[in-house]
Amino acid sequence: MAYLVVKWLHVLSSTLLFGTGIGSAFYLLVASLHRDARVVAVVARYVVLADWLFTATTAVFQPLSGFWLVRWAGIPWRGGWVGWSVALYAVAIACWLPVVLLQMRMRGLAAHACAEAIPLPPAYWRAFRLWVALGVPAFLAFLAVFYLMVVKPPL
Template sequence: MLDDLLRLAHVIGAAVLFGTGAGIAFFMVLADRTRDPRLIAHVAGTVVIADTLFTATAAVLQPLTGAWLAHRIGWPLTTGWIALSLVLYGVVGLFWLPVVWIQIQLRNLARNAADANLPLPPRYHRLYSIWFAFGFPAFLSMIGILYLMLIRPDPVF
């Protein structure tokens, strides 16, 4: 029973990470396309809250539930597919952490532009380009992790 609940918590965590990331990207891209600082500020503000509440919580709990589940089942963390999943999780983190900071900057820049009734500044567009580019390796790494969780190929290497 505990193993089933732990597996459920781990799968829900993966769904939250993947779903929140995809949803945030979708809404930020659509907001950016409007070039409307007020709309972008609002959406980016919501994105920062969602990332804090959902993504950050799941990002902390995911490796804990995964390690606990692997221990309970008897899988060493050095098992090929688990080790590769951990490497990919590190890649996600390397790209996600700067993205969180960038989202806060995008929100602030859009708020400032909206308050001053000005267009978005060049710094906004530079940061948005970085934010957009960083999404691809993180998203592809999450797909890889989900694949490995489902298929559990052994050996991977």
Template sequence: MDLQTLLKVAHVVGAAVLLGTGAGIAFFMLMAHRARDPALIAHTASIVVLADTVFTASAVVLQPMTGAALAHLAGYPLLSGWIGLSLVLYVVTGLCWLPVVWIQLRLRDLARQAVATGAPLPGQYFRLFRLWFLLGFPAFAAVLGIVWLMVAKPNL
């Protein structure tokens, strides 16, 4: 297997990891939230934080590296056209993802505290969950846009 093919495979797998982990995390967090069970939420949020650390963070680091190498090999300029737009969308995704990671940690901690004290989930939990949920829309849309740009390679 040549270098370009290896980079393409790594880049596509990275995109799949970003898209799949994001969708999976959103699904499991939403299902746990709907149950309103602090113990279930605390457990699910703990797994979500781990998944974000292991899978999402790894892909976040590798995607621009493999993408830049592929662009270089193909002779595409990095900061213009569809690649430039995909980088803008990548930044948008990151600007949504970073607070989401912090929110997931807080949701986990608030749920753990509710379990430890036998109290219901506090109002702060529900406010943070709404923000977490809302930040997911632009992040997910941006990742879908990046995948589309990567596949279609429109002449911009």
């Protein structure tokens, strides 16, 4: 019974992690492309909050529950699909951590532009480009992890 509960929580948290990540990225992307500092300031504030409430907590829970499930099931975690999943998860998180810092910087730059009634500054767009550049590999890595978790291919 405990195994099924942890497995359910693992799947649920992966859904929250991926769903919140892609949802908040979509909203910040669309808001940024709108180029209205007022819109970006509001959306960025909520994106940062969502990342701390949902993404950060599930990002910590995922490896803990995953390692518990692998250990309980007696599956070796250093090779095969589990090893690849762990490596790709590490890539995704390594990309996500700077993304959170970039989002906080973007939030501050947008809030300042909004308060001063000026356009988003060049520093915002530099952070935005880096945010996109890190977000794409994180997204692809998470997609690959989902594939490996569902298909469990013999590697």
